[in-house]
Amino acid sequence: MTSEGGNRVRIGLRLPPCTTAAELAEAATEAERLGYDAVWFPDSQLLWRDVWVVAAAAAQATTALGIGVAVTNVETRRPSVTASAIRTVDELSSGRLRTGFGTGNSSLGLLGIPPTPRARLAPALDEIRALLAGDDVELGGGVGRLRDPRPGSPLYMAASGPKNLRFAGANADGVVLLSGVSVSLLRRTVATVQEGIREAGRSISDVPVVVSAFAHVTDDVTHDARMLKPLCAQLAIGGAAGALAAEGVRLEPPSPPFAGVYPDLVHAEDWEQAIAAVDAWVSDEAAVRFAEAFCLFGTLDVIAERLAAVAATGVSEVLVQHVGSYDLPWDLMHRLAPLLGAEVPA
Numbered sequence: 001m002t003s004e005g006g007n008r009v010r011i012g013l014r015l016p017p018c019t020t021a022a023e024l025a026e027a028a029t030e031a032e033r034l035g036y037d038a039v040w041f042p043d044s045q046l047l048w049r050d051v052w053v054v055a056a057a058a059a060q061a062t063t064a065l066g067i068g069v070a071v072t073n074v075e076t077r078r079p080s081v082t083a084s085a086i087r088t089v090d091e092l093s094s095g096r097l098r099t100g101f102g103t104g105n106s107s108l109g110l111l112g113i114p115p116t117p118r119a120r121l122a123p124a125l126d127e128i129r130a131l132l133a134g135d136d137v138e139l140g141g142g143v144g145r146l147r148d149p150r151p152g153s154p155l156y157m158a159a160s161g162p163k164n165l166r167f168a169g170a171n172a173d174g175v176v177l178l179s180g181v182s183v184s185l186l187r188r189t190v191a192t193v194q195e196g197i198r199e200a201g202r203s204i205s206d207v208p209v210v211v212s213a214f215a216h217v218t219d220d221v222t223h224d225a226r227m228l229k230p231l232c233a234q235l236a237i238g239g240a241a242g243a244l245a246a247e248g249v250r251l252e253p254p255s256p257p258f259a260g261v262y263p264d265l266v267h268a269e270d271w272e273q274a275i276a277a278v279d280a281w282v283s284d285e286a287a288v289r290f291a292e293a294f295c296l297f298g299t300l301d302v303i304a305e306r307l308a309a310v311a312a313t314g315v316s317e318v319l320v321q322h323v324g325s326y327d328l329p330w331d332l333m334h335r336l337a338p339l340l341g342a343e344v345p346a
Contacts, residue, residue, distance in 0.1 A: 009311035011340055012038035012068060012210065013333060014321035017048035021057040024049070027328050028058035028065060034333065035340035038066030038098075040319055044106040045076060047267055047325060052085040059093035067093050070176055070212070070319065071102035071158045074124035075113055080139060080146075083131035087150040095153070100176045100210075101125060102158035106267055118167055125155055125171070156210070160240075162192050169196025169207060176319070177211040180294030181306055182247050186211060186313040194314070208316040215296035215320040217303065217335040222284075225291040227323045229282040230265040230274040232290045233258070237265075247293035249286050267325045296320060304339050 013036050015027055028039045039058060043051035051069055059067050067089065072082065082099075090097040101124075103115035116124075130137050134149035154173035159165045168175045175193050179185050190209055197207050214231060218224045236244055236251045237258075244251065258277045261268045268274035291297035296306055296318075310318055320336065322329035 009307060009315060010037035010066075010317035011307075011336070012036065012040050012066065012317050012319040013329065014070070014212070014319055015039050015041055015054075015058075015328060016325050017041055017051060017054040018326045019049075019328065021049060021054050023328070024054045025057040025061035027330070027333070028067075029061050030330075031333060032062045032065040034337040036065065036333075037317065038068050038319075040068035040070040040100075043069060043072040044267070046110055047106060047263065052089060055089050055097070056092050059089055059096065062096075065096065066098065067096050068098045068156075068319075069100055070156070070210075071100035071105075073102060073104040073107050073116060074121060074128075075104055075116055076107050076111075079124045079127040080131060080137075080144070083128045083146055086128070086132060086153050087146060087148065090150045090153040098154050098156055098174060100156035100158055100174075102176075106263055110263055118164060121157075122167070122171065125157070129155060159193070165189060165192040166196035166199070169193040170200035170202070171196075172207070174208040174210060177209060177315075179211060179243070181211060181213045181296060181310050181318070182243070182293050183309050183313060185243055185246070186310065186315060190314040204314075209314060210317040210319050211310065211315050212319040212321060213294070213296050214323055215303065215332055215336065216291075216323065217300060217332070218297065219299060221291055221298055222288055225287040225297065226275060226284065227271070228290055228295065228297075229278050229287050230261075230268060230271070231323070232282050232287060233278040234265040244290070244294075248289045249293065251282060251286060269326065271324065300335075300338060303336070307339065 013031050015024055017024055031039050041051050041055055055067055055069060086099050127137055131146040132149055132153055133151040136143045136145050156174035156176050157168040157172035158176040158178060159168040160178055177189055179189055193209060194204055197204050261274045261277050265274050296303045322332045
């Protein structure tokens with residue numbers, strides 16, 4: 001999609017690895033046929049199939065579609081193991097792979113492991129990058145190197161706070177933002193990433209910025225926004241209450257904390273239970289405002305206008321995702337397809 005000013009934003013599609021590798025490869029093939037730029041697979045070993053297996057299946061089933069991992073971590077696999085996986089899938093995809101890293105989220109939470117701090121994530125990414133380059137690396141038990149290395153496969157970082165945003169801009173090959181598509185927030189966030197890019201003496205054009213956003217095509221936002229309540233609640237609990245309030249989504253702290261939703265509010269196996277758990281805290285009005293400010297939620301015309309506004313912020317790709325973790329976004333994939341490649345006014 002291209003804005004009036006000529007900025008083109010790529011459209012990626014999140015595919016949770018919730019079914020067989022064969023079905024995921026079929027979904028990737030359909031996404032490529034429809035004109036999506038990329039598919040991205042999240043990584044959580046208890047919730048979904050192995051991310052590297054499904055990424056490999058998608059790579060073999062497609063020819064030009066970008067293959068992304070958004071996001072993995074450096075705790076459940078050692079960096080040397082991840083480097084080998086990246087090398088293998090990048091070979092299968094002929095260089096179409098992008099690998100995002102984050103603090104761990106559900107992969108670590110269910111194991112009782114705290115989120116990975118930047119002080120640990122940074123050297124782990126350096127080790128992976130060095131291994132992919134074929135360098136000798138101190139691995140603890142001696143110096144080793146990756147046989148048949150694959151230099152240049154891009155490593156992205158998921159980031160949110162100012163320090164992490166600047167760090168990602170200075171060190172990663174690309175940045176994944178989890179902020180949604182609030183244009184005012186995106187302008188500030190992208191500007192912070194660009195500060196890090198400039199401080200490192202890099203070019204802004206060399207560091208793509210991807211923003212994830214929940215999407216839903218509907219003529220009735222007031223009715224359908226209810227599905228977003230658990231996502232809105234989790235963002236507030238996770239430290240984004242200020243950003244939500246700035247866009248008119250004001251939530252009082254919950255008491256008592258939400259409990260009984262497995263594995264968490266964002267990845268709930270029973271979505272209706274998750275909605276019920278936060279219903280008294282997240283009002284219908286707050287859910288509608290959240291949909292309007294942070295999500296691609298509404299008619300195709302409304303979504304097209306939002307995408308054009310996002311393109312003008314300096315974001316290079318929007319990673320759209322449906323609400324849900326255990327089904328594939330067939331409906332969303334097809335309903336958004338008319339917008340792919342379209343030129344719309346800014």
